[in-house]
Amino acid sequence: MSCGRALGDADGSALTNKLMSRVVKYFDHQLLQSVQGQSDRGAVSRVRSAANDASPAEDPRQQDPVERYGKILDAVRMRYRKLQRFARRLTNKYDNSAEYSFDDESVQTIIDQLVETDHFLVWNEKYAAEGTYIVAPITLWNDPSAVQRLLSRVPTRTGQYARRKAAEAEAAVQEEVNENGEPQSNSQEDADDQPLIEYLLLFSPTSRWQWNGSVMAAELDFTDFALEDNRLRLVADTYKSSLSQCKRLLAAALLDLETGEPIATLECEVEAQAHLPRIQKVLHKIAQSNYRLTESIIESATHVRRALANVDPNFQRQVTSGPTPQDMTENWYQFASEHGRRAANHVDATAHGRITRLLMRLAISWCSFICDSCNHQDRKTFRWTVTALRTTFWVTEGGNILYLDAQEFSLLRKSVAQLIQLLIGHFDILGAKSAAEAKREAEKEAVRRAQRQQENFDDEFIPRSSPPHGINKFPIDRSIRLVQEQRLQLIEELEATRAGFSNDQHLIGQVLDEEVSEDRALVFLAASSSNIALRWQQGAFIGGGANGNVYIGFNLDSGGIMAVKEIRVQDLSNSPALYKQIKDESDVMSMLSHHNIVEYFGIEVHRDRVFIFQ
Numbered sequence: 001m002s003c004g005r006a007l008g009d010a011d012g013s014a015l016t017n018k019l020m021s022r023v024v025k026y027f028d029h030q031l032l033q034s035v036q037g038q039s040d041r042g043a044v045s046r047v048r049s050a051a052n053d054a055s056p057a058e059d060p061r062q063q064d065p066v067e068r069y070g071k072i073l074d075a076v077r078m079r080y081r082k083l084q085r086f087a088r089r090l091t092n093k094y095d096n097s098a099e100y101s102f103d104d105e106s107v108q109t110i111i112d113q114l115v116e117t118d119h120f121l122v123w124n125e126k127y128a129a130e131g132t133y134i135v136a137p138i139t140l141w142n143d144p145s146a147v148q149r150l151l152s153r154v155p156t157r158t159g160q161y162a163r164r165k166a167a168e169a170e171a172a173v174q175e176e177v178n179e180n181g182e183p184q185s186n187s188q189e190d191a192d193d194q195p196l197i198e199y200l201l202l203f204s205p206t207s208r209w210q211w212n213g214s215v216m217a218a219e220l221d222f223t224d225f226a227l228e229d230n231r232l233r234l235v236a237d238t239y240k241s242s243l244s245q246c247k248r249l250l251a252a253a254l255l256d257l258e259t260g261e262p263i264a265t266l267e268c269e270v271e272a273q274a275h276l277p278r279i280q281k282v283l284h285k286i287a288q289s290n291y292r293l294t295e296s297i298i299e300s301a302t303h304v305r306r307a308l309a310n311v312d313p314n315f316q317r318q319v320t321s322g323p324t325p326q327d328m329t330e331n332w333y334q335f336a337s338e339h340g341r342r343a344a345n346h347v348d349a350t351a352h353g354r355i356t357r358l359l360m361r362l363a364i365s366w367c368s369f370i371c372d373s374c375n376h377q378d379r380k381t382f383r384w385t386v387t388a389l390r391t392t393f394w395v396t397e398g399g400n401i402l403y404l405d406a407q408e409f410s411l412l413r414k415s416v417a418q419l420i421q422l423l424i425g426h427f428d429i430l431g432a433k434s435a436a437e438a439k440r441e442a443e444k445e446a447v448r449r450a451q452r453q454q455e456n457f458d459d460e461f462i463p464r465s466s467p468p469h470g471i472n473k474f475p476i477d478r479s480i481r482l483v484q485e486q487r488l489q490l491i492e493e494l495e496a497t498r499a500g501f502s503n504d505q506h507l508i509g510q511v512l513d514e515e516v517s518e519d520r521a522l523v524f525l526a527a528s529s530s531n532i533a534l535r536w537q538q539g540a541f542i543g544g545g546a547n548g549n550v551y552i553g554f555n556l557d558s559g560g561i562m563a564v565k566e567i568r569v570q571d572l573s574n575s576p577a578l579y580k581q582i583k584d585e586s587d588v589m590s591m592l593s594h595h596n597i598v599e600y601f602g603i604e605v606h607r608d609r610v611f612i613f614q
Contacts, residue, residue: 023079024293027300030072065311066328069304073328074544077335080293087286088346094283096243097275098268100232104207106264110232110254113263115213117253119201122147123215126222131229135201136216144218150200150237152223152276199246203232226277232266235275243272291351294343298358301336302365305329309373326374330384333366337391356395357403363392364408367415376422385419392416451482525579525605532602534613538564553613562601565612582610589614 102110114135122134122144140146204227227233236246256263274280308325323331340359344352366388374381392412404412539552542563553564567582569575582603589600601613 021289023076023083024289024296027072027076027293027296030075065308066323066325069308069328069332070323073332073335074541076297078544080297080339084290087290090286091283094274094276094279095272096237097233097235097270097273098243098247099270099273100234100266101269102230102232102264102266104205104230107205107207107209107230109264110266111209111211113254114201115211116257119253120214120216121211122200122220123217124220124222126220130222130224131204131206132225132227133203133205135203137198138214139198140200141214141216144216144220146198147200147218148220150198150235152221197242197245198237199249200235201232201250202227202235204229206230224277225275231269233275287347287351290343291347291355294340294355295358298336298340298355298362301329301332301362304332305365305369305373327380329369329373333362333369334387336362337366337387341391341394356400359391359395360400360404361408363388363395364412364415367392367419368411370422371415371418376425382423382426385422389416389419389423525583525603525610532604532613534602534604536562536564536613563598563614565614567610567612569608569610579610582612586612 118138119135120138120141122136124134127134134147134151136147202225206229225233234243234246234250236243251262254262254264254266274283308329311325337359340355340362344355344359347355370381370384370388374384396412401409535556537554537556539554542550542552544550548565548567551564551566553562554560555562567578569578586600586603590602592600598614603613604611
């Protein structure tokens with residue numbers, strides 16, 4: 001049964017490895033298709049032509065590349081986080097052993113010390129023929145089934161043998177009571193000294209040695225542990241969280257009782273691994289697939305930047321009201337950096353060095369993207385700069401910056417200097433910015449004063465032409481006309497700005513026909529009492545599903561934080577039923593008031609989407 005369970009767990013780990021490999025292939029395939037779809041120079045023109053002609057035969061990647069990359073990012077982020085969390089749990093569950101190396105001179109010393117600390121030898125001819133010997137603590141004496149369970153099964157959460165021993169110790173304490181009904185002190189101390197976990201020691205010495213302690217012969221099923229020569233493997237019966245306690249017990253067993261110094265030096269070769277070779281092999285494959293996906297995600301940000309470099313952000317916002325190409329590229333950079341930093345904490349030293357070098361190149365590309373492709377006067381660029389610089393300082397700390405070549409270091413130094421200048425430009429340090437603005441305003445005022453003096457001089461010496469016959473029109477001073485022209489120009493600029501806002505918010509051109517069922521349902525939902533006018537700003541993405549996406553929302557009126565659910569209307573033919581469902585849900589939510597129920601604020605209705613505030 002134990003072997004069958006071990007094989008089943010190995011098959012489960014293999015399935016996890018296959019799922020991880022499929023995520024890697026899906027990500028690379030989707031990213032390569034998107035890059036190829038945007039590589040030629042005519043991509044933007046084809047997008048413009050597709051938007052004007054509304055031809056269904058065009059490739060959707062060319063119609064909306066930003067939306068396509070957003071879907072790829074959401075899909076990979078959701079799948080990979082769940083799969084990585086599950087793979088990490090498997091690794092933490094099966095990493096129940098550590099491996100040490102020793103030299104030939106210290107073999108007999110280690111064996112004698114184990115005998116002195118109440119360890120016994122488990123003799124089995126099958127293991128002895130392969131040069132592998134088993135040593136166990138005295139708590140496993142005369143219990144070969146427990147030894148077999150530790151050798152052939154996967155680790156349990158608390159150790160079945162330890163639970164059984166703890167129960168026996170507790171029953172013994174209950175039996176040994178004094179006249180007052182209190183447990184005796186020596187029995188209580190023995191119960192406190194009872195170890196919570198059990199372990200085995202597998203060692204394969206190449207030199208001659210002699211065991212002078214207790215020996216227990218046991219019939220055990222043979223398992224090939226692939227143990228190298230002069231190695232000692234510590235096998236625990238618990239999760240990785242208690243493997244460290246087993247290491248401390250082994251280190252205490254190898255201390256000299258008189259001096260407190262180690263009697264021999266054991267070099268730790270493997271900090272944590274699965275003691276069954278088949279499971280360890282699958283876990284190693286999962287780690288390799290995880291590293292390949294991490295490498296692909298880190299390198300994907302640069303590919304997305306090149307693919308979206310030729311997409312017009314103004315045209316993109318006219319086609320869809322979603323994020324701009326700069327916003328999508330920034331989302332990829334942030335996801336790649338966060339994932340790379342998180343993955344670097346769960347890999348070995350070799351993979352950690354490679355991921356760090358990839359993150360340094362990502363930081364260089366990120367800084368150059370903000371310097372070359374973003375509006376330095378925009379506030380969100382300021383926020384992106386802070387995040388990019390924080391990542392850059394983290395990956396280049398210590399000696400990591402020495403791995404950059406001369407060209408990469410020069411580009412990094414130039415980009416960081418520009419970003420620091422960008423940050424300084426958003427602050428008024430010691431009034432320097434205000435003084436510069438005041439100086440420029442004074443210069444403009446001097447120019448305007450000179451112009452007015454020149455115009456007054458022209459009005460005084462240059463004769464005016466008489467008005468047409470029959471029209472009584474008083475002459476207007478040129479300075480007055482200048483003021484009027486300036487005011488008219490400001491009015492035109494304000495009107496152009498208002499028209500731009502109206503186009504972005506779809507306030508113009510949205511004509512509803514009550515004869516159409518879709519528009520009639522939209523009017524019905526918009527007239528609901530839950531439809532509110534709220535000043536808010538969309539934040540980070542929280543999650544998504546079949547019905548819509550959920551974002552963090554900031555209430556600009558109250559300054560509070562809320563959850564905003566966005567429901568897009570994909571099929572207009574089914575919109576009446578969807579609007580009725582939203583109306584019923586909002587009516588029910590508005591009537592509920594309980595501390596265990598999310599508070600409902602209202603809805604915001606648009607033609608192609610509905611926002612629900614909670």
